[in-house]
Amino acid sequence: MDSSLKRIKRELFPHVPERISGLVDLSYNLWWTWTTEAKMLFKQLNRHAWIESIHNPVRMLRDLPEELLNAKAESPQYLRHYDSVIERFTRYLHSGGTWFSEEYKGGKKYHIAYFSAEYGLHHSLPFYAGGLGFLAGDHLKESSDLGVPMMAAGFMYGQGYLHQHIRADGWQEDVTETLDREAAPVTRVPVDGTEQVIFKIPFINPPIHVAVWKVAVGRVPLYLMDTDIAQNDPSNRSIFLRLYTGDTEWRLKQEFVLGAGGCMMLHRLGLEPSILHLNEGHTAFALLERIRRQVGEGEPPEKVLQEVRRTSIFTTHTPVQAGHDRFPSSLVERFFSDYYPQLGLDRQDFLKLGADPMNRDVFNMTALAMRLCDFRNAVSREHAHVTRRMWRPLFSVNSEADVPIGHVDNGVHLPTWLASHIEYLLEGYIGRFHPCWIEYHDSPLMWELVKEIPEKDLWLIHQSLKRQLFNRIREYKRWRWTERRADPMNIVAGGILLDPNALTIGFARRFTSYKRADLIFSDLERLKRMLNSRWRPIQIIFAGKAHPDDQEGKRIIQRIYQYAERPDFGGRIAFVEDYGEQIAQYLVHGVDVWLNTPVRELEASGTSGMKAGMNGVLHLSVPTGWWLEGYDGENGWVIADGEKERGGKSEAESLYDLLEREIIPLYYNVSEDGIPHLWIKKMKQAMASISPRFSARRMMKDYVRNYYIPALSSIKLR
Numbered sequence: 001m002d003s004s005l006k007r008i009k010r011e012l013f014p015h016v017p018e019r020i021s022g023l024v025d026l027s028y029n030l031w032w033t034w035t036t037e038a039k040m041l042f043k044q045l046n047r048h049a050w051i052e053s054i055h056n057p058v059r060m061l062r063d064l065p066e067e068l069l070n071a072k073a074e075s076p077q078y079l080r081h082y083d084s085v086i087e088r089f090t091r092y093l094h095s096g097g098t099w100f101s102e103e104y105k106g107g108k109k110y111h112i113a114y115f116s117a118e119y120g121l122h123h124s125l126p127f128y129a130g131g132l133g134f135l136a137g138d139h140l141k142e143s144s145d146l147g148v149p150m151m152a153a154g155f156m157y158g159q160g161y162l163h164q165h166i167r168a169d170g171w172q173e174d175v176t177e178t179l180d181r182e183a184a185p186v187t188r189v190p191v192d193g194t195e196q197v198i199f200k201i202p203f204i205n206p207p208i209h210v211a212v213w214k215v216a217v218g219r220v221p222l223y224l225m226d227t228d229i230a231q232n233d234p235s236n237r238s239i240f241l242r243l244y245t246g247d248t249e250w251r252l253k254q255e256f257v258l259g260a261g262g263c264m265m266l267h268r269l270g271l272e273p274s275i276l277h278l279n280e281g282h283t284a285f286a287l288l289e290r291i292r293r294q295v296g297e298g299e300p301p302e303k304v305l306q307e308v309r310r311t312s313i314f315t316t317h318t319p320v321q322a323g324h325d326r327f328p329s330s331l332v333e334r335f336f337s338d339y340y341p342q343l344g345l346d347r348q349d350f351l352k353l354g355a356d357p358m359n360r361d362v363f364n365m366t367a368l369a370m371r372l373c374d375f376r377n378a379v380s381r382e383h384a385h386v387t388r389r390m391w392r393p394l395f396s397v398n399s400e401a402d403v404p405i406g407h408v409d410n411g412v413h414l415p416t417w418l419a420s421h422i423e424y425l426l427e428g429y430i431g432r433f434h435p436c437w438i439e440y441h442d443s444p445l446m447w448e449l450v451k452e453i454p455e456k457d458l459w460l461i462h463q464s465l466k467r468q469l470f471n472r473i474r475e476y477k478r479w480r481w482t483e484r485r486a487d488p489m490n491i492v493a494g495g496i497l498l499d500p501n502a503l504t505i506g507f508a509r510r511f512t513s514y515k516r517a518d519l520i521f522s523d524l525e526r527l528k529r530m531l532n533s534r535w536r537p538i539q540i541i542f543a544g545k546a547h548p549d550d551q552e553g554k555r556i557i558q559r560i561y562q563y564a565e566r567p568d569f570g571g572r573i574a575f576v577e578d579y580g581e582q583i584a585q586y587l588v589h590g591v592d593v594w595l596n597t598p599v600r601e602l603e604a605s606g607t608s609g610m611k612a613g614m615n616g617v618l619h620l621s622v623p624t625g626w627w628l629e630g631y632d633g634e635n636g637w638v639i640a641d642g643e644k645e646r647g648g649k650s651e652a653e654s655l656y657d658l659l660e661r662e663i664i665p666l667y668y669n670v671s672e673d674g675i676p677h678l679w680i681k682k683m684k685q686a687m688a689s690i691s692p693r694f695s696a697r698r699m700m701k702d703y704v705r706n707y708y709i710p711a712l713s714s715i716k717l718r
C-alpha cells in the first residue's frame with residue numbers, strides 16, 4: 001500500500017477498526033464515486049452522517065464515532081457487502097485485462113500525460129469552473145476504466161472556485177471557502193523518505209516552491225501543484241488560490257507554473273510521459289518545457305521541435321476569439337528572457353512560435369499549441385468548422401477544409417452521470433442479454449433493448465428521481481432558513497413552491513451572456529400563461545454561477561431571481577444556489593426537459609444535455625454544438641433557427657411555439673393508467689441514441705485510435 005495512505009490511516013483514522021479499514025483506501029480513490037455498490041457501502045454506515053458530509057466519505061469517516069464503526073465491523077451483513085466491494089475494488093486496480101491492454105499489447109509501457117487548468121471530479125475537490133473541468137475529469141475516469149496509461153497534472157486551488165450566495169435583491173455574492181485538505185481525497189506525494197515532494201521552479205523571481213499532492217482517479221493518478229506553502233514568499237503563495245483570477249502578469253505566471261512547472265513536477269517524480277495531451281491553451285507552456293529538457297540533453301533543436309510536434313495533442317474548446325489566452329509579446333519576452341535561450345531559439349523565433357496571426361505584438365497560447373502539436377482537435381463537428389475558419393491564417397493551405405484540425409466529439413462518463421436507479425433498471429433489460437453490459441456501453445445496438453422497458457417502470461423511476469431533486473432543493477432551503485435566517489423571499493425563489501406533478505424544465509450552466517439563460521423570458525405574458533396554466537402548468541429550475549468579474553452574467557441571474565420572487569410567476573420559477581457537481585447530478589436526473597439556448601456557434605459542444613439525455617431527460621436546444629449531431633428527429637427538440645430579419649420566427653418565438661404546441665401537450669397526454677406513453681417513448685429514444693454515442697467511452701476510444709496510437713507509432717518507428 002501507498003505509504004502516505006498508511007500514514008493517513010494512522011494519523012487521521014485511528015478509530016477505524018482494522019477489519020473495515022479498507023473503507024479509508026476506498027474513500028481516497030474516486031472509483032467509489034462512479035460505483036454504486038461502493039457508494040452504498042458508505043451510505044450504509046450511517047445515512048444521516050452521509051448526507052451531513054455532503055457525500056464526502058473522507059469527512060464522514062473522520063467524524064464518525066468509534067462505537068458506530070465497531071458495530072459495523074461486527075455486523076455480518078455489512079461485512080458481506082464490504083468484502084464484496086473491496087474485492088471488486090482490488091480487482092479493478094490490479095487486474096491487467098483492460099480494453100487498452102487487449103487492443104494494444106505493449107502500449108502500456110508508454111505514458112500519456114494530460115494537462116488541464118481544471119478538473120471536475122467530485123464536489124469535494126472544487127477545482128473546476130464549468131464544462132472544461134468536467135470534460136477533463138470524465139477524460140481521466142474513462143482512461144481509468146479503459147486502462148489507458150494516463151497520468152495528469154493540474155493545480156491544487158486552495159480556495160477552489162467561488163461559492164455562490166444570492167442576496168435578497170438577487171445579486172450574486174461570491175463567497176470563498178478554504179479547502180480543508182484533511183477532509184478531501186488528496187494525499188501528499190512522498191519522496192526519498194520525506195513526507196511530501198517539494199520542488200523549486202526556477203526562472204521566476206523569486207523562485208516558486210511547489211508541494212505535490214495526488215488524487216487517485218481509479219487507476220489514473222492526478223498530480224496537483226500547491227504553492228500555498230511556507231517556503232514561498234507571500235506573493236507566490238497565493239498563485240493558485242483561485243481559478244482564473246488576477247491580472248495579465250499574474251496569469252502568465254500561473255500558466256508558466258501549470259505547463260512548464262507541471263512538466264518539471266512529472267520529471268521530479270521520475271515520470272517520463274511519451275505523449276502530451278493539452279486541454280485548452282492555458283497548458284501550452286508544457287510544450288516549451290519538453291523542448292527545453294530535450295535540448296538540454298544535447299539533442300539538436302530542429303529535431304526536438306519535430307519530435308515534440310509528433311507526440312503532442314492539443315484540444316481546443318473555445319470558439320470565441322476573446323476566449324483564447326493572449327499576452328503582450330513584450331511581457332512574454334521579459335518573463336522568458338532566461339528561458340528561451342535554453343530552447344535553442346533566439347528571441348525572434350521564440351516569439352514567432354506564439355505570434356497571434358492577427359497581431360504580431362501578441363503572444364497567443366492557442367497559436368503556440370497549434371504550432372507545436374501535430375494533432376489538433378475541436379470538440380464537435382460544428383466547432384471544427386469554426387476552429388478551422390478561425391485558425392486558417394496559421395497554416396499555408398488553399399482552403400478552409402484543408403486546415404489540419406480534426407474533431408473528437410465530447411462525451412460524458414456514463415457511470416458517473418447515470419442515476420443509479422436507471423442503472424438498476426437497465427441491468428434488468430440490457431443486462432439480461434448482455435452481462436457486463438456496462439463494459440460495452442458504447443455499443444449502440446445493445447441500447448435498442450431500452451425500448452423493451454415497460455413504460456410504467458421507467459416512469460415510476462423518473463418520478464422518484466424528480467422527487468429526490470425537489471427534496472434536495474427543499475432541504476437546502478430548510479438549512480438556509482434555520483442556520484442563516486434567510487429571507488422568506490429567498491426561500492420562495494429557491495424553489496420551495498415547486499410542484500412535483502408539473503412539467504419541469506431545467507437550465508443549469510455557467511451564467512454568461514452568450515448562453516442566454518433569459519431567452520425564455522423574451523415574452524413575459526406568454527411565458528406566464530404557460531407557467532400559470534391551471535391544468536397544464538410548467539415550471540423552470542435555474543442554476544449556475546457567473547464569473548466574479550462578469551457583471552452582465554450577474555445581472556441575468558438577478559433578473560431571473562427577481563422573477564422567481566414575484567407572485568405573478570406563481571412560484572414556478574426557481575433559482576438554485578451554488579451550482580456544482582452535486583446539484584448537477586440531481587438536476588440531470590430529475591427534471592423532464594433540459595433547455596439549451598446559446599447563441600449558435602458560440603458553444604463548442606455543451607455536455608450537460610448529454611448527461612440529461614442518458615437519464616431520459618429530453619433535450620430542447622437550438623441547433624448548435626453536439627446537438628447538431630445528436631438530434632435524430634425523435635430524441636428531443638430543435639428550436640428552429642432565428643432568421644427574424646428574413647421574416648422567419650425568432651428563436652424565442654420558436655421556443656414558445658414548441659412548448660405550446662408539442663411539448664406541453666405531449667407531457668400531459670396521459671392515458672387512463674396515468675402514464676404519458678408517447679412522452680416515455682421519446683425518453684427511451686433519447687437514452688438509446690445518446691448514451692452510447694456521447695459517452696466518454698466512445699470519446700476516449702476516438703482519442704486513442706485517432707491520436708494517441710498514431711502519436712505513439714512515431715516513437716516506435718524511431
Ligand SMILES: *Cc1c(COP(=O)(O)O)cnc(C)c1O
Nearest residue numbers: 130131509580581584606607608
Ligand atoms: C456538465 C457540467 C457543466 C457543463 O455543462 P454545459 O452544458 O457544457 O454548459 C458545468 N457545470 C457542471 C457542474 C456540470 O456538471
